[in-house]
Amino acid sequence: MPLIWLFAILLALAAAGYTLGRRRAVAVSGGDIRRLHSLPNYHGLNVALAVLVPALLVLFVWLIAQPMIVDARVAATLPPATPTSERALVMSDVRRLAEGLELAVQSDIMTEDEVQRLNAAEDGIRARLAPLGVALGSNVDPAVLVSAKRYRALSIAGNTARNIVVILLALGGLGLAWGATGLGFRARNSVERAVLALLIAAASIAILTTAGIVLSLLFESINFFSQYSIADFFFGTKWSPNFRGNSQLGILPLLWGTLYISLIALIVAVPVGLFSAIYLSEYAGPRMRAVAKPLIEVLAGIPTIVYGLFALITVGPLLRDYFAQPLGLGNSGSSVMTAGLVMGIMLIPFVSSLSDDIINAVPQAMRDGSYGLGATKSETIRQVIVPAALPGIVGAILLAASRAIGETMIVVLGAGAAAQLDLNPFEAMTTVTVKIVSQLTGDTDFASPETLVAFALGLTLFVITLGLNVIALFIVRRYREQYE
Structure with a gap:
């Protein structure tokens, strides 16, 4: 399932949650919304936020963690003889080939069975992926092809698990928030706390971005000074x-x-x-x-x-x-x-x-x-x-x-x-x-x-x-x- 579809499903569930939450609030009040602690709109927003917030947080973390985990697992399968300095280049080839194979399947250029039977000796790999904008060398290393297949399989499995987990979280949030809707439920306070958290997160973006920039520069600079003299760098005239x-x-x-x-x-x-x-x-x-x-x-x-x-x-x-x-x-x-x-x-x-x-x-x-x-x-x-x-x-x-x-x-x-x-x-x-x-x-x-x-x-x-x-x-x- 493409990521845009997942976002569309979450938005649809949030809209449905808003409608269901508002209707339940009106229903439990017997038509007299003055008996409610909060207005029906707040109850609807509370259910919508319960659908979106946990699901989007998990999705955000998943999108960051999955590529790193997949890269680590595939890199561990590379031949031990591969030098450390070349592993980054090999993994770049693996990712490019894996993305090309996925595009070929989605574009009906290759079937899933053809992908599984594909071997590096075939001359058609480069020609069949070239129309998709995937640039490969004249020869595809067998180890790279095997790693690309594994990378693609792990990515597909991870995406499937991600979609299931995110949708289940959204449904769970909808059910729990809908069930909590009642006369004494302080939906307005809950929504205002969520808005306050959103404002704090927005205010923290600049700080976190600055910290991220400084840390990324600092770590790579430390790596540089471990290989080159700091005195020669700051006082060198050439x-x-x-x-x-x-x-x-x-x-x-x-x-x-x-x-x-x-x-x-x-x-x-x-x-x-x-x-x-x-x-x-x-x-x-x-x-x-x-x-x-x-x-x-x-x-x-x-x-x-x-x-x-x-x-x-x-x-x-x-x-x-x-x-x-x-x-x-x-x-x-x-x-x-x-x-x-x-x-x-x-x-x-x-x-x-x-x-x-x-x-x-x-x-x-x-x-x-x-x-x-x-x-x-x-x-x-x-x-x-x-x-x-x-x-x-x-x-x-x-x-x-x-x-x-x-x-x-x-x-x-x-x-x-x-x-x-x-x-x-x-x-x-x-x-x-x-x-x-x-x-x-x-x-x-x-x-x-x-x-x-x-x-x-x-x-x-x-x-x-x-x-x-x-x-x-x-x-x-x-x-x-x-x-x-």
Whole structure:
């Protein structure tokens, strides 16, 4: 049974439970719902929740646990001679072949008996599965075929057991909740507790997601540092990964490129964005504001690949021909300055829109008090409005900085991929995010330090961003206490 059918059955049972629960509540009250503790709708919702909540929780856990259990049981049947580093690749082939066989049965390309009789010596395996989009090598290893059949059989058995258990749970919940419906049953309290649990779960998603990201990065980073020196990683000045061995994975050139490009981007974005926000909020009339603000915000909607092409085709050659070559600073169109300028243009709406909203939120009484003391408009902006809005402005700048640090596409097309330590802004450099992508792209061995280094790079970026947040929080709290 497809998973969508199972969801449809659960929804149908929940709807039926709502109707039955509501009818039973009305029936036990003898038609006078004032005798009930809760309204009939609450009784119906209680039965519907009793159908859905246990079934969906078990289904969620089952969907996570079943693939891991099946993988472990099938991996245990692989030939003992299979190296540990190749088991992941073999299991990938097993899963792909098992999915192909299941698709072939569902599409009537093969029968169940043909699947059971299939052997690796047949030339038709690859040809019969190719129309389904299943890419296999020219030869199918007999051990992979046997494991794929076992994987498919275990998956089918697990899916069948899952469907039975989930439906039985839903029916059991329906029966128990329907039977509990009575005059004194506090259905409203039960429903409100369920809603409260749902709200808590929704609020916990961000926390749990952050914890999951940190733990996944941490565990893989520990695995990396068990194979590569932590001192060489953090203090190495050369980045030269080599999957054949003898790699030099120093992060300093990548950090330098990241901070250098981000600094140039902020030098462009912060003054332009802040000044435009001050103009729109304090000087511009309603007509000008209605036109200018949407035009500025359009910049935030442009895809980063378009900015990257703009950097590659227009800004890079312009800087090279009119600045770098005449000054003798370089001959490349890909440079830190190119990526920084284009990234700064992209960040202008982040600073402008947020700062504009924060400045508009400053109470008018503060402006009136400043004008009443004889201050001019410019003095009021400098000494009253901007200091009062500073916590929000710092938040806007922090958002722009985080966006700059995490940008990839503009750097790839505008700054190049050279990992080097150089003060020349017209030289090609790269960032941490670009190297994370390059280390995880292609046919890589996830047990090698050259691949695991991507997780260490990600963890380092996370720590840097966390540090920026701490600094910004300190500034915000200090000035908030001063101006509140």
